[in-house]
Amino acid sequence: MDGYGGIQVSGFVRFLESLDRRWIYLAMAIAVAGPIIYIGLTGKTLPETATPAAQAVFDAIEELPSGGHVLFSFDFDPASGGELIPMATSIVRQCAARGHKMVFIALWPLGAQLVDETIKRVITADYPHMKEGVDYINFGYQAGNEAVMKVMLTDFAKAFPNSSNGTPTTQIPVVHGVTRASDFPLLVTISAGYPGAKEWIQYVVSSSGGRIKMVTGCTGVQTPQLYPYYPTQLTGMLGAIKGAAEYESIVNDAICKAHPGTTTPAKYLEAQRRMGPQLGAHLLMVVLIILGNIAFFAQKRAAAGAKS
Amino acid sequence: MKRMIPMWIAIVAGFAMLFSAFFPVTESLGEIFGDMFNVVAAIAFILGAGSLAKINLAKVSRRDPGWGYAAVTLACFALTLAAGLGKIGAAPNPKFAALAWSGDERAEGALFGWIYESALVPITSTMFALLAFYVASAAFRAFRAKNIDAILLLSTAFIVLLGRTFAGVVLTGWFPDWASGLRLENFSVYIMQVFNTAGNRAIIIGIALGVAATSLRILLGVDRSWMGTGGSK
Amino acid sequence: MSARGSLWQRIVGGLIGTLSLAALGGVSVSASAAPPPDFVEAIDVPWDAGGVLIVSWRVDGDPSAITGWLIERREEIDGAKWVTVSELPAAAREVTATKLSHDHAHRIRVTAFGESGQLSKGLETAPTLAHANFFIGAKLPLFVGILVVSTCVIVFILSARAGRPIKIRRIAALDAVDNAVGRATEMGRPILFIAGIQDMDNISTVAGITVLGHVAKTAAEYDATIEVPTSRSLVMEAARETVQASYLSAGRSDSYNPDLIRYITDEQFGFVAYVSGRMVREKPAACFYMGCFFAESLILSETGNSIGAIQIAGTAESTQLPFFVAACDYTLIGEEFFAASSYLSREPDQMGSLKGQDAAKLITAAAIVIGVVLATLASLAPDGAFPAALTWFKGVLGS
Known part of the structure; x- marks a missing residue:
């Protein structure tokens, strides 16, 4: 026991009051690393139940007739890849399984590289019959943020005159018949900030008069900002790794049902695997908040006691 | 004169951009000013790179404290610039095989691509991951039940934190169907969709009006502090 | 480019199909021929930024033989060629042609596809100019909103200049x-x-x-x-x-x-x-x-x-x-x-602008309250006048 304004408070409370933040960092490292190691060793993941927003993403892709055009905009960089790459992987997988034509663009400079990686991870590896230029194409990065969206509204080829490997847009079969953004019945944006999902809604979806359906996968920080647009302007939404895990489980279930006996490769379980560390981190934060309040109330009580 | 010219450029460009959204005859004017901004930004980038080089070179030559960091910055800057502009290690595009510089600097085997994969990706991911630690320490310090408002905030934080993980299912998954809305995973979605959306919309409307008023102050030349004239304090 | 390629595929496919059928059993070619449209017109969209025509058409005959529509445009200048606007399903009767030049009139041609891909005789519209109007009508509510906010700000700036605390x-x-x-x-x-x-x-x-x-x-x-x-x-x-x-x-x-x-x-x-x-x-x-x-x-x-x-x-x-x-x-x-x-x-000018911003906020809040009340009443009494009032109010706000 130790003195506090004449009143005794426990050593534990004093420890909490003057807690060096490095202890918190260490606790967080353990809370995150523990589940990562456990899941890595056992391969076990936590079960997920899909929320309506995640289910809506799956339904929007399923409802599109096979061979329909899907425009992907990778508006993120490797920094937020932890949350967003599993979403991108699963969405591309579902589109490939449905036989949709996929057109990839990036409004973030480092997004183009992530498109290439996703194509390699999903299409090249598991859907080798899909041909570049015929079934999918990467147009790479285009600078200009909203200006690119505005140009796409009237002339897609003007916004993206060449694919990332230099082929003129007019010579790419997969975009034959596509003259403007509204020719894509479905827009998928994987978004980490500006420009991202909000700008796509404001500049493209709103201007298309309801012709374009849009679904998004976004970071946890962006999720509250996008809820006002769901479900009217935003058909479906995957919020953070939780949304990714829910969606991933629906896609895996659907593909396993269509091809009984197949096992799901580890690369398609990334989001569900990451829910373990998320659980650890969230529980730690709940404990920290409780501890912080114990210290606060002990201090308050001691101060009130000293006054009286 | 030094103040008047920038102010009038801002006024003319601002009104042109505004009118171009409503009057088709002024549409091209809006596009011209948009393009001009990009040209100015591109020129300013040279100034920025020049400033970076100048300040760090001066630091190295004067052997200021921490000059080693400046040297590393300069070396990395030069290496990345050379790798990107020179497309070092990038195989030529098969369609233009005779042209050495026709390759993609980010393709496999290119030095720039390697720098991206091996340095930039891990470094930026690490910086982003730091957020987990900072969020924990900020939550420990900030979430104190000081009054009713803070208690409401605290309770909401608990519901959302638990509802976004499997813990929510374990704790409240047994609730009967008629009370399914109170299950943490559903209640957290409800909070996000209703309370959070309502609050967000109020803030967004305030921000939109603030943006409009600020733009108008600048367009009318009422607020010139962006040119550094300062206030009348 | 794609539509053109697809058109050729249909024509070639149609020819092959027709020849095969004729060779096999001498089936009449006209049996699967699609009827051409009986009426087609192009209307310039009023109060827009130009370059857009709404094309509509009608078929009086039996539409069951129609499998789709080919819509083409041609600028009214020497040497201009027909360019595909779009290919549409059989049920379509209207399309919006965009990206048209403001400077010259356009003819729009509508042609029907038959079951084996044959094309009917096309019907053209009269030359129509998709001209840009002075003002984009769809943005009127936004423009009025900007005017209201600006007026509030300017009025309070002037009031502050006049010495009002x-x-x-x-x-x-x-x-x-x-x-x-x-x-x-x-x-x-x-x-x-x-x-x-x-x-x-x-x-x-x-x-x-x-x-x-x-x-x-x-x-x-x-x-x-x-x-x-x-x-x-x-x-x-x-x-x-x-x-x-x-x-x-x-x-x-x-x-x-x-x-x-x-x-x-x-x-x-x-x-x-x-x-x-x-x-x-x-x-x-x-x-x-x-x-x-x-x-x-x-x-x-x-x-x-x-x-x-x-x-x-x-x-x-x-x-x-x-x-x-x-x-x-x-x-x-x-x-x-x-x-x-x-x-x-x-500075009084700047303080006045803040006050004007507050006035604009009051107007926004009033609009929200009116909207909420109308939406609530419309849901409580869906058969009354409130749904119409709500629709009118939404129209005024441009949503």
Whole structure:
């Protein structure tokens, strides 16, 4: 026991009051690393139940007739890849399984590289019959943020005159018949900030008069900002790794049902695997908040006691 | 004169951009000013790179404290610039095989691509991951039940934190169907969709009006502090 | 290009199909021929930016033999060719042709596809000009909204100029600016000012630079050092001009050092790494974060908190506000951030504009209340006049 304004408070409370933040960092490292190691060793993941927003993403892709055009905009960089790459992987997988034509663009400079990686991870590896230029194409990065969206509204080829490997847009079969953004019945944006999902809604979806359906996968920080647009302007939404895990489980279930006996490769379980560390981190934060309040109330009580 | 010219450029460009959204005859004017901004930004980038080089070179030559960091910055800057502009290690595009510089600097085997994969990706991911630690320490310090408002905030934080993980299912998954809305995973979605959306919309409307008023102050030349004239304090 | 290719495929497919059928059993070719449209017209969209025609057509005969429609356009100039607008399913009777030239009229041709891909005889419209109107009618509600907000602001500016006293509530974060600068001076440590990570085309950055003007002037008066690392070159140039002018107006132009306002990198986390490192090494006594921030908001403010700096933040990014509120001493929330420059200057014109902003907010709130009441009544009495009133009200607001 130790003195506090004449009143005794426990050593534990004093420890909490003057807690060096490095202890918190260490606790967080353990809370995150523990589940990562456990899941890595056992391969076990936590079960997920899909929320309506995640289910809506799956339904929007399923409802599109096979061979329909899907425009992907990778508006993120490797920094937020932890949350967003599993979403991108699963969405591309579902589109490939449905036989949709996929057109990839990036409004973030480092997004183009992530498109290439996703194509390699999903299409090249598991859907080798899909041909570049015929079934999918990467147009790479285009600078200009909203200006690119505005140009796409009237002339897609003007916004993206060449694919990332230099082929003129007019010579790419997969975009034959596509003259403007509204020719894509479905827009998928994987978004980490500006420009991202909000700008796509404001500049493209709103201007298309309801012709374009849009679904998004976004970071946890962006999720509250996008809820006002769901479900009217935003058909479906995957919020953070939780949304990714829910969606991933629906896609895996659907593909396993269509091809009984197949096992799901580890690369398609990334989001569900990451829910373990998320659980650890969230529980730690709940404990920290409780501890912080114990210290606060002990201090308050001691101060009130000293006054009286 | 030094103040008047920038102010009038801002006024003319601002009104042109505004009118171009409503009057088709002024549409091209809006596009011209948009393009001009990009040209100015591109020129300013040279100034920025020049400033970076100048300040760090001066630091190295004067052997200021921490000059080693400046040297590393300069070396990395030069290496990345050379790798990107020179497309070092990038195989030529098969369609233009005779042209050495026709390759993609980010393709496999290119030095720039390697720098991206091996340095930039891990470094930026690490910086982003730091957020987990900072969020924990900020939550420990900030979430104190000081009054009713803070208690409401605290309770909401608990519901959302638990509802976004499997813990929510374990704790409240047994609730009967008629009370399914109170299950943490559903209640957290409800909070996000209703309370959070309502609050967000109020803030967004305030921000939109603030943006409009600020733009108008600048367009009318009422607020010139962006040119550094300062206030009348 | 694609439509053209597809057209050829259909024609070739049709020929092959027809020849095969004829060779096999001498089936009549006309059996699967599609009837041409009986009427087609193109109408210029009124009150638009031009280049758009609405094409509609009608078929009086049996439409069952029609499998689709080919819509083409041709400019009324010498040597112009027919260009495919789109191919549509059989049920379509209307299409919007866009991207048309404003300078010349266009003819639109509508042709039906038959079961085996044969094309019917096409029917053309008269030459129609898709001209641009003076004003885009669909944006009228937005234009009126801007006029209303502008009128409110201008009226209150004029009222303030006429000498009418204007009372503005206290904003603790802005009152703390002088204290923060004073504290830095006393401690002999620098002040750090971050104007966000976006460029000068972002209004938050402009608002951040206006606050920088005031902070720099106070710093110049107190003879404190102010550092401004930027993540955009153009922001660096603007910040240098602003700080230099502030030092000049404070009569301390000799103390101005442009090297303290420096460009770091456009890369978000590269910038954060530099600023965080700088904060830990230099330990600034006061940190200002005024502008557009994303994920870096918490990293910067927590680093600032760990070194014991007094921190004042302002942003219009609603997603970042909770982080600043948790980690900073004072936070300007949304509109307060845009009001900062006016509040700090205390000039009647600027104070008047704040009052005008409040009046616009009242009008917005009134519109929300009316909308909520109408929507509630419309849902309670779906057969009454309220649904129509709600639709009318939505139309007035342009939604």
